[in-house]
Amino acid sequence: MSAMSNSNFSRRSLFRAAAGMAAAGTLAACGSNNGRGGGSGSGKQLVQYFHAYGEAGTEQAIKRYAAAYKDTHVRTSWITGSNFEAKLFAALLTKQAPDVFEFHPQIQLVKSGQVADLSDIIDPVKSDFNQADITSHTVDGKIYGVRMIDDPQFFFYRKSMLEKAKVDVPTTLDELIEAAAKLTTDKVKGVYLGNDLTAVINPLIWSAGADTLTADNKPAFHTDAVVAGMKQLRTLFTSGNLLLDAPADYWDPSAIDQGLCAIQFSGMWAMPAMQKALGDDLGVFPFPKVGDAGKLSVYNGGWSMFVNAKGKNVDAAKEYVKWLWIDQKKYQEDWATSYGFHIPPRTSIAQGATKLQSGLPAEGVKLFNTYGHFDNIGWTQAMITAVQDAFANSVRKNGDPDAALSTAEKKVDAELEKLFG
Amino acid sequence: MSTTTTRGVARPAPAKASQGRPRRALRGSPAFNFWLFTGPFLIGLVIFVFVPIGWSVWLSFFDARFTVTPSRFIGFDNYTSMLKNSNFTGSLVTFTVFAALIVPLTWALSLGLALLVHRLRFMRAFFRSVFFLPTAVSYVAAALIWKMSVFTGVRFGLMNTVLGWFGVDNIAYLSDPNPPWYWLVIVTVRLWLQAGFYMILFLAALQNIPPELYEAAAIDGAKPGWQTFRYITLPQLRATSTAVILLLLIAAYQAFDEFFNIITTRATWGQTPLMVLYKTALGENQDYGAGSAGAVILTLLICVVTLFQGRIMGFGRGEESK
Structure with a gap:
């Protein structure tokens, strides 16, 4: 019957298609898009992960801050799509894991040894932070992340x-x-x-x-x-x-x-x-x-910076986080108020953030202070x-x-x- | 039957090849040749398929959260938790329903299209291409168009606009699972995407049916239309139909893209098993142990179904036993 030659044909072509796909898969695996950039071999470089903020100019801002850091080259992965968490967590298990990433405080990251203890860089300025933000990042007296913005x-x-x-x-x-x-x-x-x-x-x-x-x-x-x-x-x-x-x-x-x-x-x-x-x-x-x-x-949500404790450059990553999210107050204020409105977790910056001190933004800040519940x-x-x-x-x-x-x-x-x- | 000639044409290769002078080295060692040709494929298979499967089975017996190199053995705990997980068991029902809807619908629609296009006397190539074109569209892109422009719940969505002309209220197709409008969205998008491809398969098979059969039938008094379709066309398409149904079932098993993009992320319904496993293992939970256990359960189920199906359809049996 004609049917037989038909099914032969389709079986063979199926096999061919499968072989083709396997070959394509192998080629893809050889690709150079491994999240490490050009790899010129000029010493350390750091990779940071951010989810895609919706406001215009945010990506440029993050890259601008990173470019201003002279000690180490910092490459930014701007993760679009609605599943930032999935991409971040999957990457953390691989050799291409980011050294620095933003996320929310969740204790399983601490328990599994995924995030580094940042107490030594936060302690000197601890009193300048919103104390609720310190509490929500503390486990057994150690602080595991630097809050960037409160939302x-x-x-x-x-x-x-x-x-x-x-x-x-x-x-x-x-x-x-x-x-x-x-x-x-x-x-x-x-x-x-x-x-x-x-x-x-x-x-x-x-x-x-x-x-x-x-x-x-x-x-x-x-x-x-x-x-x-x-x-x-x-x-x-x-x-x-x-x-x-x-x-x-x-x-x-x-x-x-x-x-x-x-x-x-x-x-x-x-x-x-x-x-x-x-x-x-x-x-x-x-x-x-x-x-x-x-x-x-x-609900006082927000985003915090974490250092990958299993990364290769933990110390350099901590230096970078300290430089940007502890020392560079100008950038921190820019990040919190120039694109979308966020509340700076640092009291000293919040007090100087004029954009948040009148009109509707001030009402938002009031709601934050009066009725806010932070992450547990x-x-x-x-x-x-x-x-x-x-x-x-x-x-x-x-x-x-x-x-x-x-x-x-x-x-x-x-x-x-x-x-x- | 007259079609035996096509069989002969389909496999002339071996006779010719053995006559010419063998090329250098290719005859020398059969073992070498075997590995030369199958080696690369086999290496790929081992690295990308067998190792991950083995690793996954190993993971399924461990408490593997936020790690793929776990150390705490927990026996069958992951399996019991997955079997007790109503999202996972519900997903098995979901994709059974999905297969029950999409397989016959696509089969009927693509066969119908093939019959229509086959009958055309002019512009046949044009219509063939038009119906085939959606096959080239990405599932993700199509799913997003369906979700964000055809079936959005707002008043300017395409469907709601059309319904609005008849005074029907806006419908939230995806947020509200009562009634389950989401099936309409999911099924139509896949129908649109794949019907054209299977239409081509049917067209090829239709063109393979010898016209003498129809002539003979006409002489014997069979009326054109339903009678010839029922007693000649359909039986002649049996093998293609079997292949199409099998391919459709496999595609339905693998459904992920349109479900992932259309069903709102926090729904507990309308999830295929792959989606639930993705969320468990690779999503925010990062529970590779439970995810692997689910994958093993799913693999076993697919094995059982495939064996059962092979029994019924005779697919993969030797030619002579057909």
Whole structure:
């Protein structure tokens, strides 16, 4: 039958294609793009990893600072895409690992010996740092990272739209849900919380009077108030008043800039772009109270510099981090205020940062200082994922929040057991 | 059957080659020749396939977090945790559903297109190219177009604009899993990307069907249309159909790109096994032990399915037993 010659043909061509692919793979492996640059052999060089900041000029700025460092040549890898963590962690296991990288404080990096102790370069200026930033980077009295920027996250709203709909700035989650209903028109959705709602998980937990972990590292997020808050969030999710599937996520100012929503959850970094697009028609407020015993909250995220303890040039890397993120205050201020707005963790710089001292930026700083919750170094990625799964399964998928949080609690317990015994 | 002639044409090579004078050294040592030709491929296979598989199996028995050279042996703990992980077990269901949707749909669509193009009397090459072109598009690019312009939840998304003309409210295709609109997005993008390629395979097979068969059928009184299609075309395409279905199944097993780019990162649904393993091992969790355990479980499953499938379809059996 003709069929036989057909299947012969396709089998052979399949094999040929497989051989071709194997050859291509071998060639690719021989490529010179190994993250080490030209390799002229002129002594040490350092590699630093940054995730791609959205604001214009950030990449040039980081490269400019690096070029000004005379002792060692520093090459910057600017990692685009939404999976910086994955690329960073995968690279850390290889010979091409970065010597210096930015990330958030997470204790498993310390426990696995991945990050170097930076106490000796931070200690002399310790008192100049925001003490919460020191605490969130300290394990057993040693400080493992230098905070570069603090990034409070809160709601931005269009004043004109709230006035027009006669809506007050919401102070409870119920009011936010009502406001969303009143603000929604056929063109504009009331509220935007990001496409997957993960950005508001920690704020909701804090606003419900709970926390991620207790001081002695036990799960603290499974309370009745959090369960009730998740049910409320579910009603908002299904109300049709929430912007969903927007082209850009919560960290990007596009949604509110383009008039897709009246209220958007985002971060201080997006403020300059929003002000440019909307002028004075912009206000900020913290995450509203959840339940009667709730309190307003703001998530103080941010980015820190770490030194790869398993790298070849740990000392040179530490020198570079000290030079840029401890000594060069001009660059630190430039980094925090010239592109997106971030709050400098150094008190001396924060006091001199004139751009943050008036108008809307000053209000953002006030929210940061009044309602802010910082990272807990014991709250690791596996725990974050567990709670995110719980929210996805109940708020977006209509599961039982109580049961979902119980499952998450078990996973978090298992993680804590691994980390702290 | 008349088609035996094509078989003869397909394999004339060995007879000719043995007649000419052997080239220098190539006859000398069969062992040398064997290694010369298979060596490079084998080395690549060992380095890029066998070593990683072995390493992965070894890792699956260790507490390998943030390291690929672990030291703490934990037995089958990784396996139990993966089997208890609802994301992983759910992903097996997801890709079964995906295969159940995409395989018959692509099969039917590409066969339909092939029949249409085959019938054309003019501009056949043009339509062949037009339907084949999407094959050249990258999965990532297509997935992003589907996600960010065709199926966005905002009012100016293509689908929502069209639905808006009929007074239908905006739909959030991806954020909201009830009802599971995300399947529409995932399935249509792959359908668009791959239907043209399989159409070409069917076209080739259609052109291979001898016209005498249709003539004979017409003389015997078979009506053109459904009857000839059902009793001549379809049986003649059996081998191609089998190959297409097999290729489609393999492609569905490997689905990753469009799922990874379309499904929002924090969803617990719509995950293929590869996506869950990627997140476990290479994502933020960096748990290479659990990831490897999942990979081993998946490999075993694929082995079982392949053996079972070989039984049913007879693929890979000797020619004579067909």
